[in-house]
Amino acid sequence: MRTGRSAVRLLSQADGTRRRGARMTEQGNDNFNPGRYGPASLFAERAAAFWIAVWKCWRTVLDWTVLLYIVLPGAFIAVGMYRDFMRDPPSGLTTAMLIPIFGVMALLQLAGKFRTFAERGDALFLHRLPKWKQGFGWMGFAYGLACRLLTSAVAVAVASPLLLQTFNISETYTAILIVFFAACGSLWTMVEDRVSLRWKGWRRIVIQLLLRIAFAFVFVRIAYFGEEYALLIGSASVAIVVLAAALLRLRIRKNGTLLHEIAVENNAYVSSVSLILRDTLEKKPVPGRRRPMWFAQSQPLFRHRNGADKLADSWVKSVLRRSDLWKHMLYFLGAGTAAIALTPLALAVIVWLVLPALLLLSLQRQWEQWLAEPYVALFTWQEDLLEQASRKGKLAIAAPIVAAWALLVGVKFGMHFGGEVWAAVVLIPVASYFWLRKVNDMLSSFSAMRRKKE
Numbered sequence: 001m002r003t004g005r006s007a008v009r010l011l012s013q014a015d016g017t018r019r020r021g022a023r024m025t026e027q028g029n030d031n032f033n034p035g036r037y038g039p040a041s042l043f044a045e046r047a048a049a050f051w052i053a054v055w056k057c058w059r060t061v062l063d064w065t066v067l068l069y070i071v072l073p074g075a076f077i078a079v080g081m082y083r084d085f086m087r088d089p090p091s092g093l094t095t096a097m098l099i100p101i102f103g104v105m106a107l108l109q110l111a112g113k114f115r116t117f118a119e120r121g122d123a124l125f126l127h128r129l130p131k132w133k134q135g136f137g138w139m140g141f142a143y144g145l146a147c148r149l150l151t152s153a154v155a156v157a158v159a160s161p162l163l164l165q166t167f168n169i170s171e172t173y174t175a176i177l178i179v180f181f182a183a184c185g186s187l188w189t190m191v192e193d194r195v196s197l198r199w200k201g202w203r204r205i206v207i208q209l210l211l212r213i214a215f216a217f218v219f220v221r222i223a224y225f226g227e228e229y230a231l232l233i234g235s236a237s238v239a240i241v242v243l244a245a246a247l248l249r250l251r252i253r254k255n256g257t258l259l260h261e262i263a264v265e266n267n268a269y270v271s272s273v274s275l276i277l278r279d280t281l282e283k284k285p286v287p288g289r290r291r292p293m294w295f296a297q298s299q300p301l302f303r304h305r306n307g308a309d310k311l312a313d314s315w316v317k318s319v320l321r322r323s324d325l326w327k328h329m330l331y332f333l334g335a336g337t338a339a340i341a342l343t344p345l346a347l348a349v350i351v352w353l354v355l356p357a358l359l360l361l362s363l364q365r366q367w368e369q370w371l372a373e374p375y376v377a378l379f380t381w382q383e384d385l386l387e388q389a390s391r392k393g394k395l396a397i398a399a400p401i402v403a404a405w406a407l408l409v410g411v412k413f414g415m416h417f418g419g420e421v422w423a424a425v426v427l428i429p430v431a432s433y434f435w436l437r438k439v440n441d442m443l444s445s446f447s448a449m450r451r452k453k454e
Contacts, residue, residue: 038135039131039132039134039135039136039138039139040135040139043116043117043135043136043139043140043143044139046117046119047117047143050117050265050268050269053269054269054272054273057272057273057276058273058276060276061276081342081343082158085342086161086162089162089166093162093166093167095167095224097162097167098163098167098223098224099220099224101159101162101163102219102220102223102224103216103220104155105152105155105156105181105219105223106215106216106219106220107216108151108152108155108181108185109148109152109181109182109184109185109188109215109219110185110188110212110215110216112144112147112148112185112189113189113192113193113196113264113267113268114140114141114144114189114190114192114193114251114264115140115143115144115261115264115265115268116136116137116139116140116261116265117136117140117265118136118258118261118262118265119262119265120262122258123258127258133252134252137248137251137252138248141186141190141244141245141248144185144186144189145182145186145241148181148182148185148186149178149179149182152177152178152181152182152185153178155181156174156177156178156181160174169227170227170230172230173226173227173230176230176231176233176234176237177223179234179237180222180223180226180233180234180236180237180240181223182237183237183238183240183241183244184215184219184237184240186240186241186244187240187241187243187244187247188215189244190244190247190248190251191211191247192208192211193251194247194250194251195207195208195211196208196260197254197257197260301313301316301317301396306388307385307389308385308388308389308392309389309392311381311385311386311389311393312388312389312390312392312393312396313393315367315370315389315393316393316396316397318370319366319397325366328362329397329401332358332359332362332401333401333404336351336355336359336401336405337404337405337408339351339355340352340355340405340408340409340412341408341412345412345413345416348409348412349409352405352406352409352432353435355402355405356398356402356432356435356436356439356440357439357443359398359401359402360394360398360436360439360440360443361443363393363394363397363398364390364394364443364444364447367390367393367394371386383448386448387444387445387447387448390444390447391440391441391444394440394444395436395437395440398436398440399433399436402432402433402435402436403429403432403433405432406428406429406431406432407425407428407429409424409428410422410424410425410426410427410428410429411425413425413428
């Protein structure tokens with residue numbers, strides 16, 4: 001009996017010890033382990049969290065219907081056009097076409113900024129510790145270099161049929177170009193970051209513009225004439241990366257850069273999701289000047305014969321004063337120009353006839369947003385006045401863009417048929433104005449009917 005009681009007592013003591021050990025283990029797992037994180041691991045975690053957040057935002061609009069009816073058909077059409085173009089490139093292509101190709105590569109390297117994925121909480125202690133500040137800096141440099149290597153490789157791979165077969169560029173030089181593009185992009189990132197920290201206002205804009213022009217000129221010139229010096233360009237690429245790393249060391253030693261890094265991260269996130277969240281973001285940028293840069297004296301753009309002219313004039317000047325709106329028009333112009341230039345003549349004419357409707361719908365949306373702004377909404381407008389002002393304002397903004405598209409269609413007609421058909425360069429832009437007016441009247445009448453029903 002004593003032996004049995006002793007065994008039970010020992011088993012109960014062992015079970016209690018095991019339970020206390022399990023509780024201590026659980027408590028130890030709940031405690032924060034500072035050795036788990038370092039600059040590299042925390043940077044990787046933040047970078048992954050950033051792209052996951054961006055993907056979740058885009059996933060809200062990329063449902064199965066969008067993928068099935070828009071993304072997949074667009075991908076098939078784009079791949080088919082790319083395959084046909086590469087199989088049968090236009091006759092008469094000369095090496096001069098390498099200049100716009102390398103120009104596109106230069107624009108890719110000019111995009112993007114030096115990123116450290118900084119957060120506001122870093123000001124408490126992480127940004128104050130040299131180890132963490134250096135770690136985030138070097139990880140940001142490696143992240144940017146890896147991204148530029150990836151984008152350069154994809155861009156060169158897309159253009160490789162032309163580069164290798166049409167222009168007879170060697171495979172070795174093509175591979176060296178990828179490294180050269182990424183190295184130049186990394187150097188530009190550090191130079192642009194240094195300019196952003198050093199200057200503000202119009203000086204920064206002017207300096208960045210001049211540096212962009214100089215960078216693009218030197219970049220394209222070296223890539224165009226550099227095949228004979230391929231090994232020298234490869235060695236220079238390594239030296240460029242070393243120079244960019246030296247600028248990074250100077251950047252790390254600089255104090256007071258946290259707010260700039262946080263602003264860069266905020267802008268990066270906004271630019272990644274602004275297309276799908278444009279209605280939820282701030283409608284108007286924060287004014288940076290006491291007076292507008294354009295039309296500071298509020299000069300009329302066209303003669304004021306009635307109230308509709310005044311209202312349309314105010315809206316057009318509002319669009320031209322806001323960079324986010326006229327940049328949107330420039331993007332529209334570029335996309336439409338590419339769609340017309342890269343399609344056969346018959347399809348280009350159809351695209352040219354459809355594009356004005358899409359452009360006017362975008363302008364109609366901006367017009368309605370302007371009417372809903374707090375100050376403008378204080379006034380009571382007559383429906384006829386709103387309809388007339390809408391037609392005049394949209395026509396004034398859309399006419400130059402549609403004329404540029406029409407000019408491109410006329411050039412395609414002239415190049416295709418030649419001879420007297422070159423008169424289309426003049427006739428089609430004139431006809432485009434009347435076509436734009438017709439489409440504008442139809443869409444404006446439809447919008448007015450919809451407002452009356454509401």
